[in-house]
Amino acid sequence: MLKHSSKNGKPIPGKTGIGLRSPHYREILASLPAVPWMEVHSENFFSFGGAPIHYLDQIRSHYPVSLHGVGLSLGSADSLSRKHLSRLKTLVDRIEPCLVSEHLSWSSIEGCFLNDLLPMPYTQKSLEFMCRRVTQFQDFLGRRILIENVSSYLEYKVSSIPEWEFVAEVSSRTGCGILLDINNIYVSSLNHGFDPYRYLQSIPEKGVLEIHLAGFERHGDFWVDTHSRPVCEAVWDLYEFALRRFGEIPTLIEWDADIPELPVLIDEARKADLIAQNIHATTS
Amino acid sequence: MQQLHDLQCKLAKTLLDPGETGFEQYLVSSSPESRKRLDVYRSNVFGALTEALKAAYPVVLKLVGDEFFEFAASQFIRRFPSRSGDLHEFGREFPQFLAEYAPASNLPYLPDSGSLDWACHEVFFAPEPVPFPLERLGKIPEADFHRLRFKLSPVCRLLSSRFPVHRIWQVNQAETSPLQEVNLNEGGVFLLVQRTGFTIQLIPLSRWDWEFLSLLDSGEEFGGVFDYIRKDKTDFERSLPLKRFISKSVLTDFSI
Numbered sequence: 001m002l003k004h005s006s007k008n009g010k011p012i013p014g015k016t017g018i019g020l021r022s023p024h025y026r027e028i029l030a031s032l033p034a035v036p037w038m039e040v041h042s043e044n045f046f047s048f049g050g051a052p053i054h055y056l057d058q059i060r061s062h063y064p065v066s067l068h069g070v071g072l073s074l075g076s077a078d079s080l081s082r083k084h085l086s087r088l089k090t091l092v093d094r095i096e097p098c099l100v101s102e103h104l105s106w107s108s109i110e111g112c113f114l115n116d117l118l119p120m121p122y123t124q125k126s127l128e129f130m131c132r133r134v135t136q137f138q139d140f141l142g143r144r145i146l147i148e149n150v151s152s153y154l155e156y157k158v159s160s161i162p163e164w165e166f167v168a169e170v171s172s173r174t175g176c177g178i179l180l181d182i183n184n185i186y187v188s189s190l191n192h193g194f195d196p197y198r199y200l201q202s203i204p205e206k207g208v209l210e211i212h213l214a215g216f217e218r219h220g221d222f223w224v225d226t227h228s229r230p231v232c233e234a235v236w237d238l239y240e241f242a243l244r245r246f247g248e249i250p251t252l253i254e255w256d257a258d259i260p261e262l263p264v265l266i267d268e269a270r271k272a273d274l275i276a277q278n279i280h281a282t283t284s
Numbered sequence: 285m286q287q288l289h290d291l292q293c294k295l296a297k298t299l300l301d302p303g304e305t306g307f308e309q310y311l312v313s314s315s316p317e318s319r320k321r322l323d324v325y326r327s328n329v330f331g332a333l334t335e336a337l338k339a340a341y342p343v344v345l346k347l348v349g350d351e352f353f354e355f356a357a358s359q360f361i362r363r364f365p366s367r368s369g370d371l372h373e374f375g376r377e378f379p380q381f382l383a384e385y386a387p388a389s390n391l392p393y394l395p396d397s398g399s400l401d402w403a404c405h406e407v408f409f410a411p412e413p414v415p416f417p418l419e420r421l422g423k424i425p426e427a428d429f430h431r432l433r434f435k436l437s438p439v440c441r442l443l444s445s446r447f448p449v450h451r452i453w454q455v456n457q458a459e460t461s462p463l464q465e466v467n468l469n470e471g472g473v474f475l476l477v478q479r480t481g482f483t484i485q486l487i488p489l490s491r492w493d494w495e496f497l498s499l500l501d502s503g504e505e506f507g508g509v510f511d512y513i514r515k516d517k518t519d520f521e522r523s524l525p526l527k528r529f530i531s532k533s534v535l536t537d538f539s540i
Contacts, residue, residue, distance in 0.1 A: 043369060043370040043371065043372070044372075046370045046372070047372065047409035047410065047411065048411045049409055049410045049411035049412055049438070049439070050407075050408050050409050050410065050412075050439075050479065050482060051408070051482045052409070054482070070369075071368070071369025071370055071371070072369055073369055075288075076292065077285045077288045077289035077292055081368075081369065084368075084369050084370070087370075106292060107369065108296075108369065109289070109292040109293050109296045110293060110296075111367055112296060112300075112365045112366070112367070113365065113366040113367060113368060113369060113374075114296060114299055114300070114325075114329045114366070115329065115332050115333060115336075115366050115369070115371055115374070116325060116328045116329045116332060118292075118295065118325065121288065121291060125285070125287065125288070126285075126288055129285055129288065153321045153324040153325060154311050154312075154313070154318070154321045154322065154325070155311065155312040155313070156291070156310055156311060156312070157309075157310055157311060157312055158287075158291070158310070159312075191321075219324065219327075220320065221317070221320055222320070222321065222324050224324060224328075
């Protein structure tokens with residue numbers, strides 16, 4: 001059975017944490033705010049030197065830390081990069097994260113990286129391919145990973161499986177957990193015109209191990225997942241629905257552009273916990 | 285996965301080249317709408333890579349301004365696409381690109397300023413050096429010294445320029461007043477970039493010390509390096525520079 005968390009890393013609580021970003025490193029270490037857990041982008045620490053890893057080493061001694069990858073390009077027809085995998089493994093061994101996650105997407109082909117999370121075509125063949133990839137990744141790390149649904153702005157004609165089925169199948173066939181990004185579901189639902197509640201209802205109740213929340217922006221005719229704003233009302237509603245379906249799931253507020261002061265970020269996380277508390281109060 | 289490979293190649297090509305058309309036929313939406321959808325990705329791709337380049341080249345950015353930098357970046361991204369899922373590795377060839385970039389030809393010091401930015405970027409993230417193995421060095425017989433090869437610390441870089449790029453770097457730091465001026469005629473510099481703790485220092489060296497370190501860094505044996513420098517600099521000390529650079533943690537390892 002693959003492990004849910006590492007032996008020595010702090011376990012992750014079913015509460016809302018924040019994405020740890022460099023402008024907040026010092027303030028967090030100086031004030032040690034009451035934040036239940038934090039998540040970092042794995043690649044930001046791949047060189048294992050200087051200030052970034054120094055701060056992460058300290059922060060992990062105070063908080064459970066999750067490693068969230070953005071650059072493995074899991075769904076690329078290229079082979080997985082051995083260099084990338086080994087660096088991640090070294091980081092995992094050093095940080096002992098409570099969770100390790102990556103995206104259900106691709107970002108490179110023939111060695112050329114676009115460094116963006118591009119959607120997979122959703123077909124039987126690509127489903128089997130993605131399952132082999134997730135298994136290879138889990139085997140390499142020797143632990144269970146989480147895969148995240150991405151926001152998307154295009155749909156391929158060749159796709160024959162709804163995204164929610166694809167996500168659910170990858171999880172059930174490989175045993176990996178699902179990192180459900182509710183903002184991504186909402187953004188994609190606006191861009192492609194599907195019902196986001198139907199998406200949530202199609203995800204197996206036991207498969208979700210983490211939830212992401214973030215803000216987006218409208219750019220012309222489309223809604224773009226910019227991580228630059230507070231979480232919108234419609235996403236809070238979906239979040240409440242998700243918690244009722246999936247239970248108390250570790251949740252994360254992601255904010256990557258126009259990063260606000262730390263208290264604003266922490267308030268956003270508390271908003272999420274308040275929703276969870278209200279659900280708990282009304283159901284118990 | 286030939287089908288997946290082909291689809292991914294076509295989309296990557298479409299996103300990197302705005303003139304590339306035809307991918308719309310693979311998408312569900314109508315052609316004009318598909319073009320707009322592809323533009324969302326194009327703007328994400330170029331946006332993220334440009335931001336990564338700005339972060340690695342802060343002095344170049346300050347010298348040329350946002351608009352010039354972004355235009356140059358868009359050309360650079362197409363010519364030297366990213367080769368890694370780690371964005372910190374993107375942009376190594378930017379100084380080389382700037383040297384051949386016609387719109388920047390009136391700023392001859394720009395490529396070397398870029399090289400200095402990249403050296404600082406690399407040492408910022410470089411792994412901490414291990415202390416020099418002095419005890420092991422002490423066991424090497426004097427007669428074998430000429431065969432030693434020394435290693436430059438991972439937090440050090442060497443760079444030379446015919447322009448005073450260290451002065452340009454200093455007056456273009458975020459906290460420096462923009463009114464300071466650099467006299468381009470003050471001459472070039474032989475520079476050691478070294479990170480100590482989390483602080484990056486630019487240390488001007490004598491030409492000979494710089495040559496000495498550069499040759500050692502290229503893997504040459506100590507004896508050969510010393511003889512080479514002694515040809516031009518007859519009073520170059522045999523062991524003093526070595527001791528100095530070991531004690532300042534510039535050289536952090538050796539092999540024989």
